[in-house]
Amino acid sequence: MIILAATPIGNLGDASRRLVEVLGEATVVAAEDTRVAQRLLAGLGVTNRPRLIALHDHNERARAGELVELARDQDVVVLSDAGMPTVSDPGFHLVEAAAAAGVAVTALPGPSAVLTALAVSGLPTDRFTFEGFLPRKQGERLSTLRALATETRTMVFFESPNRIAASLGDIATALGEDRRAVVARELTKLFEEVRRGTATELATWAAEGVRGEIVIVVAGAPARAADPESALEQVLALVASGTRLKDAAAEVAEATGLGKRDLYQAALERRG
Numbered sequence: 001m002i003i004l005a006a007t008p009i010g011n012l013g014d015a016s017r018r019l020v021e022v023l024g025e026a027t028v029v030a031a032e033d034t035r036v037a038q039r040l041l042a043g044l045g046v047t048n049r050p051r052l053i054a055l056h057d058h059n060e061r062a063r064a065g066e067l068v069e070l071a072r073d074q075d076v077v078v079l080s081d082a083g084m085p086t087v088s089d090p091g092f093h094l095v096e097a098a099a100a101a102g103v104a105v106t107a108l109p110g111p112s113a114v115l116t117a118l119a120v121s122g123l124p125t126d127r128f129t130f131e132g133f134l135p136r137k138q139g140e141r142l143s144t145l146r147a148l149a150t151e152t153r154t155m156v157f158f159e160s161p162n163r164i165a166a167s168l169g170d171i172a173t174a175l176g177e178d179r180r181a182v183v184a185r186e187l188t189k190l191f192e193e194v195r196r197g198t199a200t201e202l203a204t205w206a207a208e209g210v211r212g213e214i215v216i217v218v219a220g221a222p223a224r225a226a227d228p229e230s231a232l233e234q235v236l237a238l239v240a241s242g243t244r245l246k247d248a249a250a251e252v253a254e255a256t257g258l259g260k261r262d263l264y265q266a267a268l269e270r271r272g
Helices: 017-025 034-043 060-070 092-101 113-121 138-147 164-175 199-206 228-240 245-256 260-271
Strands: 002-005 028-031 051-054 076-079 105-108 128-133 154-159 180-185 193-198 214-218
Touching (some): 002 017, 034 076, 060 092, 113 180, 154 164, 164 180, 164 214, 193 199
Parallel strands (some): 028 051, 028 076
């Protein structure tokens, strides 16, 4: 089978006993960077020397078929440099190919920068969305952020230290200067830092220079009272595009907080 193995995001002490056991018995390891994988094996005291195969963004599609075939007869352990493979890291196309070929896929749960940053942020955790890395170019970044301006869930982003100040400034521009945000830096490492404030305050702080692995957590937009008439129009528009009335009512109800039955009945009456 394919085994997606979560690895420490900083502190080697976070490696699970299962991870050490699996690596100790592995015959094939597909790694985002084989040099990082070798350091991980050494750091965990694993003396096993599995076959290491590079699996990164530039070769994953080409390598997926080969690894899936290997996984028919033996376990193939998949490692990213840190955290869970497939989450802003290589692995998705491999899992997709394995599922299509009927090859089993499992995971060894473990450290996650997304969940760790969310947990320590102090922002709502009941509903959240992971948005990965923001675009490099400012125009595209602002466009992406403006599309999220009405998102009510807490948002989690990855960012590089070189762009953190610019991205925080664009968050303030697109989402509001007073939008609450958190920068979590070097999580689980010696110099871990969690900085909270408004987007504007954090942009000013980051302008002095920030180093390390960075996660940005941003509060969602304040929930607005839904307009029943507007919601009904959304239902009818979905129906006009081919969505079943029942499904359209459920989708709009979830987005607005209005009653599904009420929307369904109102749509029936409107349609005559």
